[in-house]
Amino acid sequence: MAVAAELVKRIARECGFELAGIAPAEPPEDFARYEAWVADGHAGEMRYLTDRRLAVRRDVRNLLPSARSVIAVGKLYNQSSAEPGPGDAVISRYAWGADYHDLMRAGLERVVERLRAAAEIEVEFDYKICVDTAPVLERTFARLAGLGWIGKNTCLINEPLGSWFFLGEIITSLEIAPDVPPPDRCGTCSRCIDACPTDAFVDRGGTFGMAEAWAIDSRRCIAYFTIELRGAIPEEHRPAMGTHVFGCDICQDVCPWNSRAPEGDWFDDQHAAPSLDECARLSEPEFRAMFQDSALARPKYAGFLRNVAVAMGNSGLIRFREPLERLAAHADPMVAEHARWALGQFVNFEDPSRTGAV
Secondary structure (H helix, E strand, O other): OEEOHHHHHHHHHHOOOOEEEEEEOOOOOOHHHHHHHHHOOOOOOOHHHOOOHHHHOOOHHHOOOOOOEEEEEEEEOOOOOOOOOOOEOEEOHHHOOOOHHHHHHHHHHHHHHHHHHOOOOOOOOOEEEEOOOOOOOHHHHHHHOOOOEEOOOOOEEEOOOEOOEEEEEEEEOOEEOOOOOOOOOOOOOOHHHHHOOOOOEEEOOOOOOHHHHEEEOHHHOHHHHHHHOOOOOOHHHOHHHOOEEEOOOHHHHOOHHHOOOOOOOOOOOOOOOOEHHHHHHOOHHHHHHHHOOOHHHOOHHHHHHHHHHHHHHHHOOHHHHHHHHHHHOOOOHHHHHHHHHHHHHHHHOOOHHHHOOO
């Protein structure tokens, strides 16, 4: 039984998703782009992107054999908040509030419930909900579902609404007419590429055409360093990280399509700009309690303190010498090494009036 695409998209919007569209449950052509990205080593140490799950991403029917359609949705998480001040941590916008995985899954469950109850759908159907952690090429299916194009910053960009979106999918056995991918509208703009402080964007030489010629080498990306990397951050990249403690939004902040991006309604900003002092003082139980329902728990306690130490060293604030000395004596060797590196950065700030010493 064929199901009207507009019915599905209306239900998704009523369940709180600003974007919704339909893609066919077929192997996407740009899986080759993903394979090439992995082969070039750009996944770094993110083994969940390179192990046996790589092959699963080739076809969503590996997750649901009866799949015929993919319902792709986008949920806005853009928010305005006070800019981090001197001595504050920079936290990626998506992690300011509660963990999006649970919120997105709950919203997609509501979509399924509404579809099952719809009088227009007279058949039972199979489904699988996917939010970020499933082996699915999410941006690819969002593009195929007409939600936006994949920009040079590798984010999905929607022409009127920008790129501040969580993505999710319902793989289903329902037959739903697919949408059409929109054209690429990045044009000659290179603001995201030019703004990246660690030069993480890689020109693929036009192999895959237009904006998709660009990829991120995770091994140079601030988000990767602060969230996914479990070991030491390469010293040559630490100074360019600034005071980023979790993630990085620079390539989205400078994107012209985000200049008028509306704000979302599901998320708060309780973790928008914590003070580095406060972060450095957290015990492990306090860390777990503070971030138990937040994406900020992902780098774990030692990784979080590692990031805090680098941010303190880059801040130029001499008042951080004392907390860094404490961290330099930390039981975790990785935390201690990054704190010693951070202390070494203070020799570059000889003028107390520039360092915030008072």
